[in-house]
Amino acid sequence: MTLKSHISGWSLFFLAAFSPGVHLQRHGSSSQPSSDSELPSEAQISRPVLQPSEAPPSTGTYLLNDRVGKPCIRATMGAEYIVTEKKKTWYFNLDPSSVKTGGNCDKETAVLSLTLPNQAASLQFTFRKENNFIYVTNVTAHVSPQPVCQGCANKTYSGVITHKKLFTAANSQSFKCKSGKLLLMSSELKIRLVPLQMQAFSVPNRDYGPKMECWADFNKRAIPIILGAVAVGLVVIALLTFQFIKDRRRPGYDRI
Structure with missing residues (x-):
């Protein structure tokens, strides 16, 4: 090492020691201070995106x-989250391909949990x-979800329904509702399940047993039949009335 390079090295050392913001680096390596972008943040975590429609x-x-290892719960459904924020309604649909299924089954109680990654x-x-x-x-x-507006803070919308008797079915039967069910979870969150079919505790052959139909489906099926029967009845009554009036007006014979 020459005297000139030795003096330059000491000059650099004193410059780094007494000058703020100057950092020494070794040749062949990089030792830069970590920035916020290199650390995990909420922005890097996948968060649901609410839709306006x-x-x-x-x-x-x-x-x-x-x-x-015996099947104890089977559920088929589409799940829609309905969020109310700033007097506007936003929507998010649960993607079945991203859902992790969990829970537990006991003799008289069973729990089914559907969760997105990172508890989103x-x-x-x-x-x-x-x-x-x-x-x-x-x-x-x-x-x-991600904030619904620019400048809005990150927020979690949650709700709970307790001590109810929902989706009731007889033992070894399934509850089914093609029309769907709307659950009011809180003032800011509703859950729509459409279509819906579920069965718990006894799932023979990993399939559903006989179904118990919800009232909405029953009404959709029964009302057209009832209206059709009423219409047919009115037509029959009209025909009989017309025939009766026609017979009364038919001329008869006078007795001599």
Whole structure:
């Protein structure tokens, strides 16, 4: 090393020691201070994007086994999150391909949990068996979407329904509702399940048993039949009335 290079090295050392903002680096390596962009942040976590318009949700089928590997819950549904923010309505549909299924099954209680990665959204049903009937007693849900407006803070919308008897079906039967169900979770969050079919505790051959139809489906099927029967009845009454009046007006014979 020459005297000139030695003096230059010491000059650089003193410059770095007494001058703020100057950092020494070794040749062949880079030692830069880490920036905020290199650290994990909420922006890098996948968050649902709320939509201003409604679209039919994709239908998924979710199967949960008990501790011995026997199917204990089967559910088929499309799930739509309806969020109210600043007097506007926003929508988010649960993507079945991204859902992780979890839960547990006991003798009289069973839980089905549907969760997106990073807990971005969840939907949980608690089933209860009582006498010969099975129903959902608790429903919990949450969604943590991207802010719906510029400058809005990150927010989680959540809600819970407890101590209810929802989607009731007899033991070994399934509850089915093509018309769908709307659940009021909180003042800011609603969940629409459409279509919906579920069965708990007994899922023979990993399939549904006989179905118990919801009132909305029954009305859609029965009302046209009832209206048709009423229309036919009115037509028959009209024909009989016309025939009766015609017979009364027919001329007869006078007795001599």
